[in-house]
Amino acid sequence: MNGIVDTIKNVLKETDLVLGWTTDPVTGVATPARFHDEKEAEQAVFDSTCAHNLAVHLPRLKDSRVGIVAKGCDARSVIELIIEHEVQREQLAVIGVGCGSLLDVKKIWRRYGYGVAIKDRDDSLLIGGEQVNRDEFIQRKCHGCLEADPDIYDVIAGEVTGEIPTDTVRPHPLHDMFVSLTPAERRSFWREQFSRCIRCYACREVCPMCFCRDVCIMQTQIPRWAGGAVDAKQSEMIQLIRVNHLAGRCTGCGECERACPVGIPLMLLLDEQNHAIEEMFAYGAGASLKARPPLLVFDVNKDIWGKG
Amino acid sequence: MKFIASDRIDGLLERLGERGPVWAPREPEGAAGTVLFAPWRPGDAVELDRFTTLSAKKLVLPASEKLLSFSYSLTPEGEALDITGADQGRGDTVLFGARVCDARAFTVLDALLALPPGESYQDPGYRSRRRNLLVITLACTAGDAACFCSSWKEGTASTQGSDLMLYPAGEGYLARSVSPRGEELLALDIWEDSDLEPPELAVTDRVPFEALEAKLVGSLFSDLDFWRELTAKCVSCGYCTYTCPTCYCFDMYDEMSSSRDGERCRSWDACMFYLYTLETSGHNPRPTIAHRYRNRIGHKFSYYPANQGPVLCTGCGRCIRGCPVGLDIRDVLRAAGER
Numbered sequence: 001m002n003g004i005v006d007t008i009k010n011v012l013k014e015t016d017l018v019l020g021w022t023t024d025p026v027t028g029v030a031t032p033a034r035f036h037d038e039k040e041a042e043q044a045v046f047d048s049t050c051a052h053n054l055a056v057h058l059p060r061l062k063d064s065r066v067g068i069v070a071k072g073c074d075a076r077s078v079i080e081l082i083i084e085h086e087v088q089r090e091q092l093a094v095i096g097v098g099c100g101s102l103l104d105v106k107k108i109w110r111r112y113g114y115g116v117a118i119k120d121r122d123d124s125l126l127i128g129g130e131q132v133n134r135d136e137f138i139q140r141k142c143h144g145c146l147e148a149d150p151d152i153y154d155v156i157a158g159e160v161t162g163e164i165p166t167d168t169v170r171p172h173p174l175h176d177m178f179v180s181l182t183p184a185e186r187r188s189f190w191r192e193q194f195s196r197c198i199r200c201y202a203c204r205e206v207c208p209m210c211f212c213r214d215v216c217i218m219q220t221q222i223p224r225w226a227g228g229a230v231d232a233k234q235s236e237m238i239q240l241i242r243v244n245h246l247a248g249r250c251t252g253c254g255e256c257e258r259a260c261p262v263g264i265p266l267m268l269l270l271d272e273q274n275h276a277i278e279e280m281f282a283y284g285a286g287a288s289l290k291a292r293p294p295l296l297v298f299d300v301n302k303d304i305w306g307k308g
Numbered sequence: 309m310k311f312i313a314s315d316r317i318d319g320l321l322e323r324l325g326e327r328g329p330v331w332a333p334r335e336p337e338g339a340a341g342t343v344l345f346a347p348w349r350p351g352d353a354v355e356l357d358r359f360t361t362l363s364a365k366k367l368v369l370p371a372s373e374k375l376l377s378f379s380y381s382l383t384p385e386g387e388a389l390d391i392t393g394a395d396q397g398r399g400d401t402v403l404f405g406a407r408v409c410d411a412r413a414f415t416v417l418d419a420l421l422a423l424p425p426g427e428s429y430q431d432p433g434y435r436s437r438r439r440n441l442l443v444i445t446l447a448c449t450a451g452d453a454a455c456f457c458s459s460w461k462e463g464t465a466s467t468q469g470s471d472l473m474l475y476p477a478g479e480g481y482l483a484r485s486v487s488p489r490g491e492e493l494l495a496l497d498i499w500e501d502s503d504l505e506p507p508e509l510a511v512t513d514r515v516p517f518e519a520l521e522a523k524l525v526g527s528l529f530s531d532l533d534f535w536r537e538l539t540a541k542c543v544s545c546g547y548c549t550y551t552c553p554t555c556y557c558f559d560m561y562d563e564m565s566s567s568r569d570g571e572r573c574r575s576w577d578a579c580m581f582y583l584y585t586l587e588t589s590g591h592n593p594r595p596t597i598a599h600r601y602r603n604r605i606g607h608k609f610s611y612y613p614a615n616q617g618p619v620l621c622t623g624c625g626r627c628i629r630g631c632p633v634g635l636d637i638r639d640v641l642r643a644a645g646e647r
């Protein structure tokens with residue numbers, strides 16, 4: 001079993017580049033990187049700050065043979081991108097890594113300041129020398145982890161954990177609060193949340209499945225589907241459109257929520273929808289290469305919703 | 309020097325509120341720890357220890373605004389087009405707890421958007437909001453690893469763009485006015501006299517950028533490989549431009565309420581978006597992320613200083629702190645310097 005550096009070096013023999021992470025010298029946390037040769041690959045790391053889903057880059061690399069380091073959640077995006085023909089299985093070398101839950105680095109920085117020293121060792125997390133409760137600083141998505149180990153890989157780097165890292169699969173941390181609200185309260189909850197939105201579209205750009213990118217309907221001029229105002233009403237509508245376009249396609253990687261500069265809990269919307277789709281169609285996006293998306297194969301004469 | 313104890317800040321904000329709406333750094337509920345400049349009302353907690361995620365630029369350049377409304381009519385008597393400009397008149401707005409980089413950003417924007425009449429195009433909305441903005445700045449005794457305002461000569465000691473400076477000292481803040489309007493604020497009966505010494509101010513990261521002005525329109529402009537390599541991980545969102553205190557680009561559009569009536573509006577736009585330079589013909593002079601990022605850096609560190617004077621950056625570090633892919637503008641500037 002090879003470490004991440006050696007594995008990437010091996011994979012580079014058959015690929016043009018490998019998508020992975022390196023350590024940012026200023027903050028000491030991982031940042032996405034591309035490796036083209038053995039020398040560059042020396043800088044590769046994998047640790048609990050490797051939160052980014054690198055699959056977002058695949059649709060832009062259609063003409064390359066690409067190696068990609070993938071956690072369990074990232075692998076689901078890779079699978080879904082293959083199913084949707086955004087990337088070909090043959091052009092990929094997937095380097096699977098086992099993940100034991102990721103740190104929410106932005107949350108740590110917001111609380112303790114950008115670049116604060118973070119030491120994550122097994123059961124103890126030290127922030128700026130202070131011992132803290134690790135559970136409080138892991139990514140929200142890790143609380144509802146679907147896949148600790150990748151379901152698609154050509155080679156494994158390090159060790160896979162073989163188990164879901166958190167004790168139980170849990171819904172979004174805000175789920176219980178949200179479902180206790182009346183419809184009117186839900187409306188005002190989202191209005192309040194979206195009042196902070198600045199329409200930077202970070203949620204869209206980091207989403208591996210939002211690959212319409214430059215021709216996204218939220219910004220096209222002809223026709224103009226969305227208004228130009230930056231206000232809660234527009235942002236809410238835009239996000240509902242995005243969520244709907246991800247129906248049966250969102251793999252729950254949580255990147256939109258991680259990227260949001262103003263802390264809007266976007267995965268609350270997507271988690272609810274993902275659960276509904278799982279119930280209705282027994283489909284989880286990115287769970288299996290063999291599965292076919294319900295929107296593609298649903299037959300109204302045979303598969304009537306609710307029939308069983 | 310004048311002094312105010314920390315536990316009397318609420319009293320100060322209430323007095324400032326007599327002059328107009330007060331905006332202060334606050335942590336909204338349910339915002340995952342984000343600190344933002346937000347309207348302050350009595351009883352609201354103010355967050356003065358942590359940096360805000362978004363800058364204060366929306367106080368002078370709202371994320372979107374109506375410029376005018378229009379109405380077209382056709383009757384047997386003839387046709388008419390009524391145009392009504394948006395109301396620009398407004399009273400004071402108070403910005404409390406800006407940092408040196410936030411306050412200085414206003415003067416950087418002034419170099420383009422508030423030039424004297426006759427000298428340049430006019431932006432009446434910006435001018436009126438800027439004129440009516442009172443800026444109370446909190447000097448930094450500590451920066452974080454993203455700060456690089458010391459790249460500029462005065463660094464954390466700058467008072468540009470501020471009316472009143474606050475310096476952490478003892479169990480409160482020393483105050484110094486740096487404008488006539490700041491002097492008015494010091495005349496309020498809320499201040500005490502104090503013998504405390506002003507604190508040592510922070511020294512932050514320094515990034516050399518002086519040599520870039522010529523280089524960015526010269527050798528680096530045609531070096532697209534350089535930009536491709538550095539922006540490989542960029543996903544082309546608007547995070548850096550929208551959190552930036554000096555990015556001012558906007559898009560104008562009409563919101564029609566019928567085929568004859570509508571409003572002309574503008575909203576923030578970001579040069580990192582593909583649509584920003586997409587032309588009607590379908591041609592896009594900046595088709596890739598590398599092209600767009602080159603323009604972002606070129607505009608900030610070359611074209612703007614060449615045309616307007618100041619560099620279009622104050623080293624606030626916001627584009628670094630929350631970039632979804634951890635792209636650090638300082639790495640780009642240093643690499644550009646060495647190229």
